[in-house]
Amino acid sequence: MQASTKTPSGKSSHVSRQVERSRMRAVMNNIILHLHPTRVPASALRLTYTWGLGGLSALLTVILISTGILLMFRYDASVERAYASIQFLETQVMFGSLLRSVHHWAANLLLVTVFLHMLRVFFTGSYKKGRATNWLVGIALLLLVVSFNFTGYLLPWDQLAYWAVTVATSLLSYIPLIGNALTTFLLGGPEVGQATLRNFYAIHVAVLPALLLLTMSYHFWRIRKDGDISQPERDDKVLKLTTIPYLIQIELAAAALLITSILLWAMFVPAPLEEMANPAHPPNPAKAAWYFLGLQELLLHMHPLAAMMLPGLILLGVALIPFWDTRSEDIGIYFRSSTGKKIALSAAVLGVVLPIVLVVLDEYWVDFPGWLPGLPTIVSNGMIPLVLTMAGLGIIYWSFQKLFKGNRSESTLGLVTFLFISLITLTIIGIFFRGPNMALIWPW
Ligand code: HEM
Incomplete structure (x- = not known):
């Protein structure tokens, strides 16, 4: 009492x-x-529908902003002092090392949860029935999250940061039309240096948070405006439960689990910090950040212009999916139908096998510049592989239609599943199977 x-x-x-x-x-x-709406369909509460991935991404953003603000009290964005300020934070500030680790791991996890959330939205066809705008907003969020990670990567000013950013920014200049201007703007000089660090810091702590919060608020508003999260049409008239307490108790449990897991992980696995950046000593291999290694892998096989154009075209295609696949009967159903399931499974297997075969073939056998010595490399090693790859994607789409009798929605599911899984395969090759001079290695 x-x-x-x-x-x-x-x-x-x-x-x-x-x-x-x-x-x-x-x-x-x-x-x-x-x-949230006051009531939600019971089916939307199934954890196995959304896996809570959108909510977890939002929570990770909150964690990142709060830990980021605390980090700003100690961080010093100068090439002479940035590294020392991180060392000071790690060794002299109470819970400083834990704070940095939580920020580091939450940032990496956010990339994973946003990507998986996008896959869930795609696999359940949740970009249909008026949700095209929110799909596009989602693509903008994905780009913002990647930019956040990329700009944050440089800040510790250690060898890992310096060279990963050097590799990635050297690619940017190949973006058609805006590449050079973008590189000059970001670097603030001929190479990664003080101006780059200051630019990245300002973008990381001011520009991107503002853009992310605005875009995310719009994303959430649109979910409400689009009639809340998708569900199969047959579930339209099903039982609805009140948000408080049914949805909220699930969200609180998921939040508690996420926060506990991140804290435990960060306590036992500190964020990496290598030697201070040394522009005179590139490591071998010099790799981009892990989430760009799929793209860096492309660069080993194609002229940089083609290696930038291919993901650009694919991203454009992915953004336009809602305008191509408008069949709303299968919204809210994982993999559309039993045919869709077969197509998605075949596409996933193909997405693992085909990139491995092509990488090995190109490493040891294919040599367009050698076979076509009369052509400039931008054609022999750029346009020809690019056109062949696009034609290959067309054939894959067509095979799903012919072999599985897939409709437009199911065949699109197959093609895009293939692309997503190929990206994961190429990233894994880049992380584990590339060694000194970026040669293929066997990691074990
Ligand atoms: C920081 C990044 C993001 C956050 C915080 C976020 C958050 C959310 C949340 C909380 C939901 C409600 C349902 C759920 O949890 O699945 C949702 C739905 C949705 N999201 Fe995201 N999202 C992000 C990125 C993306 C991306 C990258 C895409 C796709 C390109 C996307 C497209 C959508 C769509 C279309 C819906 C409606 C889905 C439905 O009606 O079932 N979002 N998002």
Whole structure:
């Protein structure tokens, strides 16, 4: 029992505490019901539908912004002092090392959860029925999250940071039309240096957070505007449950699990910090950040212009999916249909096998510049592999239609699944199977 004491006004403080508590609860409920509808279909509460990936991405963003603000109190964006300020934070500041680790791992995990969230939205066809705009907003969020990671990568100013950013920015100049201007703007000089560090810092702590918060707020608003999250049409009239407590208790449990896991992981696996950056000593191999290694792998096989154009064209295609695949009957159903499941499975297997075969063939046998010595390399090693790859993608789409009798939605599912899994395969090759001079190695 709670003791109740009389205040000078004669009112019981116990009563006023109760009033205060119910007022706070009303405010909290109000915030929750701004973000969520009052009732949600029971089917949308199944964890195995969304896997909570959008919510976890949002929570990770909150964690990143809060830990990022704390890091700003100690970080010094100067090439002479940045590395030392990180060392100071790690060794002299209470919980400094944990703080940096949480920020580092949450940033990496966010890339994974956003990518998986995108896969879930794609596999359930949740870009259909008026959700095209939110799919496009999602693509913008994906690019923002990647830019966040990329700009943050340089800040510790260690060897890993310096060379990963040097490799990645050297690629940017090959982006058609805007490449050179973008590189000059980002680097602020001929190479990665003080101006680059200052630029990256400003973009990382001011420009991107503002853009991300705005875009994310719009994303959430659109979910409400689009009639809340998707569900199969047959579930339209099913039982609805109140958001409070049914949805909220699931979200709180997922949040508690995520925060505990990140804290435990960060306690036992500190964020890496190599030697201080040394522009005179590139490591061998000089690799980009892990999430760019799929793209760096392309660069080993094609002229840089083609290696930039291919992912650009694919991203454009992925952005336009809702305008191509408008069949709404299969919205909210994982992999569309039983035919869709077969196509997706075949596409996933192909996405593992084909890139490995092509990488090995190109490493040891294919040699377009040698076979076509009369042509400039931008054609023999650029346009020819690019056109062949695009033709190959067309054949894959066509095979799903012919072999599996897939409709447009199912064949698109197959093609895009192939692309997603190929990206993962190429990234794994880049992380584990590339050694000194970026030669293929056997890691074990
Ligand atoms: C920081 C990144 C992102 C955050 C925080 C976020 C958050 C969310 C949340 C909380 C939902 C509600 C359902 C769920 O949890 O799955 C959602 C739905 C949705 N998201 Fe995202 N999202 C992000 C990125 C993306 C990306 C990269 C895409 C796709 C390119 C995307 C497309 C969509 C679509 C179309 C919906 C509606 C899905 C449906 O109706 O079932 N989002 N997002």
